[in-house]
Amino acid sequence: MRFTNSLGISAARCGIVCAALLCATRFLATAAQPGTAQTKQQTSRKAVATSTWSKYDCGDGVELRVSAASASQGSLLLVEVRSGKPLTAVAGSWTDKDIPFWQANAAAAKGTYRWRAFLGLDLELAAGEYKLSVSGKSDAGEAVACAATIGVRAGKFATEKLTVAPNFVEPNPEQLAKAQEDGRKLREIFATVTPETLWTGRFRVPLDGVKTGGNFGKRRVLNGHPNSPHTGVDFPAPTGTPVHAAQRGRVVLAELLYYSGNTVVVDHGWGVYTLYGHFSEIDVKSGEMVDSGAILGKVGATGRVTGPHLHWGLTVDRARVNALQIVALGKELAAE
Numbered sequence: 001m002r003f004t005n006s007l008g009i010s011a012a013r014c015g016i017v018c019a020a021l022l023c024a025t026r027f028l029a030t031a032a033q034p035g036t037a038q039t040k041q042q043t044s045r046k047a048v049a050t051s052t053w054s055k056y057d058c059g060d061g062v063e064l065r066v067s068a069a070s071a072s073q074g075s076l077l078l079v080e081v082r083s084g085k086p087l088t089a090v091a092g093s094w095t096d097k098d099i100p101f102w103q104a105n106a107a108a109a110k111g112t113y114r115w116r117a118f119l120g121l122d123l124e125l126a127a128g129e130y131k132l133s134v135s136g137k138s139d140a141g142e143a144v145a146c147a148a149t150i151g152v153r154a155g156k157f158a159t160e161k162l163t164v165a166p167n168f169v170e171p172n173p174e175q176l177a178k179a180q181e182d183g184r185k186l187r188e189i190f191a192t193v194t195p196e197t198l199w200t201g202r203f204r205v206p207l208d209g210v211k212t213g214g215n216f217g218k219r220r221v222l223n224g225h226p227n228s229p230h231t232g233v234d235f236p237a238p239t240g241t242p243v244h245a246a247q248r249g250r251v252v253l254a255e256l257l258y259y260s261g262n263t264v265v266v267d268h269g270w271g272v273y274t275l276y277g278h279f280s281e282i283d284v285k286s287g288e289m290v291d292s293g294a295i296l297g298k299v300g301a302t303g304r305v306t307g308p309h310l311h312w313g314l315t316v317d318r319a320r321v322n323a324l325q326i327v328a329l330g331k332e333l334a335a336e
Contacts (some may be wrong), residue, residue, distance in 0.1 A: 052067060052068065053065045053066065053067055053068075054066045054067075054068065054069040054148070056146055056147075056148050058081075058134075058144060058145070058146030059144075060138075060142075060144065061083060061084040061085065062081065062082070062083045062084075062087070062136075062144050062146065063081070063082045063083075064079070064080075064081055064134055064146040064147075064148060065079070065080040065081075065082065066078075066079050066080075066119070066132070066148055066150065067079075067329075067332070069148075069149075069150065069151065070150065070151030070152070070153060071121055071150075071151075071152065071153065072121070072152070072153040072154065072155045072156070073121055073122070073123055073124065073125055073127070073152060073153070073154060073155035073217070074121060074122070074123040074155050074216065074217050074320065074321050074322050075120075075121045075321060075322065075325060076118060076119070076120055076121070076314070076316060076321045076322065076325040076326055076329070077118070077119040077120075077121070077150070078116065078117075078118060078119070078329055078332055079092065079099070079101075079116065079117045079118070079119050079132065079134070080104075080114055080115070080116050080117075081101065081114065081115045081116075081134055081136065081146075082112055082113070082114050083112070083113045083114075083136075083144075084111060084112065084113070085113065085138060085139065086113055086138075086139055087113065087115070087136040087137060087138060087144060088136065088137050088138075088139075089135070089136055089137050090103075090115040090134070090135070090136040091134070091135055091136070092117055092132060092133060092134045092135075093132070093133045094119060094130065094131075094132050094133075094150075095122075095125065095130055097317060097318070099117045099118075099119065099132075099317060100117060100193055100195065100270050100271060100317070101115040101116060101117045101134075102115065102116055102117070102197050102269075102270055103115050103116075104116045104336040115136075116336075117270075118270070118271075118272060118316045118317070118326075119132065119150070119316075120315075120316035120317055120318075120319025120320075120321045121150075121152050121319065121321065122318075122319040122320055122321070123155070123217055123229055123231055123319075123320045123321070124229065124320075125152055125319070126152070127152050127153055127154040128151075128152055129149050129150070129151050129152070130149070130150050130152060131147055131148075131149055131150075132147060132148045132149075132150050133145070133146075133147045134146050134147070134148075155217050157217035157218055157229065158218050159218065160218055169227075171258070175258060178258045179258040179259060182257045182258055182259070182260075185253065189252055189253065189265060189267070189273065190271075190273060190315050190318050191318060193270060193271040193317070194250075194267055194269045194270070194271075195269075195270070196269045196270070197269045197270060198247075198248055198249045198250060198267065198268050198269035199247040199248050199249060199268045199269065199272070199292070199333075200247070200248050200292070201247075201292075201330075201333055201334045201336070202247075202327070202330035202331075202333050202334050203246045203247045203292075203326045203327050203329075203330065203333065204244070204246055204247070204292060204293065204327065205235075205246070205312075205324070205327055206235075206243050206244045206245070206246050206274075206276060206296075206310065206312055207235050207237055207241060207242075207243065207244070207299075207310060208242070208244065210235055210237075212324065213233035213234055213235040213310075213312065213324065214233065214234055215230050215232075215233065215234040216230065216231075216232065216233045216322045216323075216324075217229055217230060217231075217322070218230045231313055231320040232275065232277070232311045232312050232313035232314075232323065233311075233312045233313075233322065233323050233324055234309050234310070234311055234312075235299075235309055235310040235312065236307065236308070236309040237299045237308065237309060237310060238299065238308060239280050239298070239299055239300050239301065239308040240280060240298050240299065240300075241298060241299040241310075242295045242298055242299075243264075243276055243279065243295065243296050243297050243298060243299060243310055244292075244293045244294065244295060244296065245266055245274075245290045245291065245292055245293060245294045245296055246266070246274045246292070246312075246323070246326075246327075247266075247268055247274075247292045248268070248289075248290065248291050248292050249266040249267050249268040249269070249274070249289075249290060250266065250267045250287070250288070250289050250290075251264060251265070251266055251267075251284045251285065251286055251287065251288045251289075251290060251296075252265050252266070252267045252273075252286060252287075253265040253286055254282050254284050254285055254286050254288075255282075255286075256302070257277075257303065258303065259303050259304050260275075260277035260278060260303045260304075260311060261277060261278040261279065261300065261301075261302025261303025261304075261305070262277075262278065262279035262280070262281065262282050262297065262300060262302045262303075263275065263276065263277045263278075263279070263303075264276045264279065264282060264284060264296045264297060266290065266296070271315075271316055271317040271318070272314075272315075272316050272326075273314070273315045273316075274312065274313065274314055274323065275311075275312070275313035275314075275315070276296055276297065276310060276311070276312055277303065277310070277311035277312075277313070278299070278300055278301060278302050278303050278305055278308075278309065278310065278311050279296075279297035279298055279299065279300045279302065280297075280298045280299065280300025280301070280302065280308075281297055281298050281300070282296070282297040283295050283296060283297045283298070284296050284297070314326055
């Protein structure tokens with residue numbers, strides 16, 4: 001994983017009514033193998049479910065909390081470390097990937113310190129149990145470590161058959177080269193983590209007056225050819241409908257991509273990216289900081305589509321997850 005504070009990075013994302021860009025940009029998560037944390041405290045203690053959170057006693061006044069002990073493919077979880085004393089170097093590991101934590105103390109009780117992280121269960125992560133490991137150090141330099149086992153259930157995703165323009169299923173060499181370059185940009189940006197919280201509070205749905213969308217995870221058969229799963233949420237809307245930023249962040253891509261058409265990608269910090277596809281027009285530029293609700297562009301039907309709509313994607317630490325789930329965490333994020 002590469003960390004950066006750069007102001008602009010080129011990137012893009014999967015397509016729409018199919019997700020063929022994913023052919024060039026599929027990120028296959030690898031199951032993490034259980035390990036043994038070395039620390040003075042006991043680790044991997046039995047979880048005690050309280051409300052919707054699972055809690056793990058890490059010893060020495062430190063507690064690990066996970067918003068759910070299990071979830072299906074494509075889900076987003078919130079992880080929290082609570083301590084009665086300051087900690088440093090708080091970090092996590094999940095499916096062989098580093099999980100970055102940020103400090104979130106605004107709503108903590110006096111004398112309580114909190115660090116948080118998002119845990120993305122990739123759309124194609126194999127069902128099973130995976131170990132989440134968390135570590136840190138006390139002011140005295142003593143190691144603090146804890147672990148939790150997170151169950152991943154197979155998602156229940158429908159399959160649908162669609163007919164699209166032939167060049168979007170079997171592109172010619174020039175078109176294929178463009179799609180592959182788009183995929184390279186996408187991989188580059190999603191492998192980059194800005195070590196800063198750019199968002200402030202709740203995430204929102206990018207269309208006004210809309211609360212939900214569909215098609216996330218659907219398996220697509222395009223012109224008779226099986227294709228990659230659909231990695232975003234679709235919102236049908238008339239051409240020209242304003243599209244708003246889901247939260248504050250930095251625009252890192254604003255350009256035409258082969259499959260997703262006119263596309264905008266926003267970096268929200270800590271490996272959290274939202275993607276907006278198929279615009280009729282783009283109203284922002286790469287490198288521009290935008291506030292939550294800022295207009296990024298307008299709904300359209302560019303790229304591979306069957307009609308005007310917004311394709312909204314969410315990638316968290318390279319895991320492709322259902323964007324609506326970060327909206328569902330609004331109460332928790334607002335409490336920061």
